Amino acid sequence: MNVGGAPENGQVVIGLNAVIVAIIEEQPKVLVVQHTPETLTAQHETLTDRALPHDDRHEALPFGPFYPLKHRTLESGLRSWVEEQTNHEIGYVEQLYTFGNAGRDPREGAGGPRVVSVGYLALVQDTGPTAIENAIWHNWYHYFPWEDWRDGTPRILEKNIIPALRTWIAGSETREQREERYERACITFGLDETPWSDELVLERYELLYEANLVKESQDGKSKPLPVDYRGTPMALDHRRILATAIGRLRGKIKYRPVVFELMPPTFTLLQLQRVVEALSGTRLHKQNFRRLIEKKGLVEDTGKIESQTGGRPASQFRFRREVLMERQALGVRHN
Amino acid sequence: MNVGGAPENGQVVIGLNAVIVAIIEEQPKVLVVQHTPETLTAQHETLTDRALPHDDRHEALPFGPFYPLKHRTLESGLRSWVEEQTNHEIGYVEQLYTFGNAGRDPREGAGGPRVVSVGYLALVQDTGPTAIENAIWHNWYHYFPWEDWRDGTPRILEKNIIPALRTWIAGSETREQREERYERACITFGLDETPWSDELVLERYELLYEANLVKESQDGKSKPLPVDYRGTPMALDHRRILATAIGRLRGKIKYRPVVFELMPPTFTLLQLQRVVEALSGTRLHKQNFRRLIEKKGLVEDTGKIESQTGGRPASQFRFRREVLMERQALGVRHN
DNA sequence: CCCACTTATACTCAAATTGAGCACATGAGG
């Protein structure tokens, strides 16, 4: 057994994980696969010869294997199965991170191949229901309820997370550890007047993970958390990958014009603002947002008027594709 | 043959490529391995059962295989072989990109495993000569002579590259193509008053590649370029990986305090400035640089005085490790 | 028809940041 390749060093299989994002009704949505035991087996093919442990039967990111004989590049592998399965044309693909941690996937181990998975972020337009089976669009704030500040400070944060973090800080074993925990919590969760930073999504998730405040880090020994404040869990390390994607996207929109990948061909400035707000989880100052957009010259007036605004009719704009070519400092900054 | 793993889908082997950077005498250096046929075989082990074609026997980035049975994570795999081989302690490691292109490595193909390689950027301090065999520190501007603007516009750019690009633009087959080429060249190479952007290292390299102005893209049919303006070539796609690393690092220093990973424990502000300048390839305004650094509070005066400055003695500073924890907008902006 | 309500859009203004420079300090070396 184990012939071919570098046998004595173990087998490696490459998987492609996609965070597919669309904005639907002003909410940032991500495509997730509902894992029932049957669909899991059907989807994962060779990777699923061993079943997932019961606890990990959760929602998962869509996953596709990489076939080196069939796919010329990793990205083309990703594109082909995503477009095939979702019937959505992908406008934008960005590689996020490659995860190779042992123990990521409980199916590996004695005899099983090591799964190295490459995470991708893909942006698609809202083009109605997907054809993909068992896959649905979920609001990403279901998984990260503390990340949505559009209606003010999330209640979950004030009521549950911050107090739990303070308990965690107080429970340190040395003074150094307490200070370190406090410092981290300040920076990531904006404790005690420290400003909140929308990009630290991964850092926040990891802190909660370490503090045992999310489902994924529960070892079964400590008593389970109340459901209401840990956010919906996902299979394996998928919530981590999603956190990476959100943080990256929030950062990227500030200096590259990627928002437009999520927009319909024409849109009003308020619609554009709502999309940015949905992604960043914050509210923006309307007049300044417009000033910024116009200054960048990313957008041009189509002359058409949208009158279903609920107020004064608005001009419809179009993204100027000409400026798309790698150009920097063209994003949409906040406030 | 081809038993184990997912046989019908081809074998995959994972390689780890490291761009190891240090600043030595105000120059940004990268660790490269000199490939003679013998050392190549010794280094690459299982990956080198087929020899490289003669043209690809160039300088290469250090490369280590990933052993799934031995390494718990990709990063720990990288750290272990880099530290083992270089005797340098790595302060900072960042994953760059995962390359899976077919045809990247001519050794793959019929029967050979597909090599997927994960590129890493590692920053080390200048701690004298390395112990690694056949590896030497090379100024990265040998590979990208057009990227060093510290002594004004690089002559190579004005004398050779820009004219060659104009020829390439003029040689377009349609009007659209000409406009597209011109636009790209403007943005990346700062043609006709467009400002130069230090971060577009990869974009510039790719443009030159497409325009057939670097060695790696020479197909052997067109007549060879004069040596003087294409920069030193590297094996396989290593120059591409290096370009990715430089661009990433140039971007990163602007918003994260990573420069300090390259600094000795104490340093003067001018030394710090010289390091930033070496990385970004530009000159900075001294007084404003100081103002910026002091405002960020990244640094503290040790009270000690450096008198080997050639002028008035300077205060020695130390990086305040306390602020290292994920904190944003703390980099060193230019000018 | 007027009114409340909603959204669009033009413009103002102070605070903060940035880019460029002057002036002087302080050491080394002739």
Added chain:
DNA sequence: CCTCATGTGCTCAATTTGAGTATAAGTGGG
């Protein structure tokens, strides 16, 4: 003591940013 090279404090105008005021132009209800 004069020159040279660097360090360090400070000024100043231009630009950008954050926050707000004022007004325009639609909707639907009485």
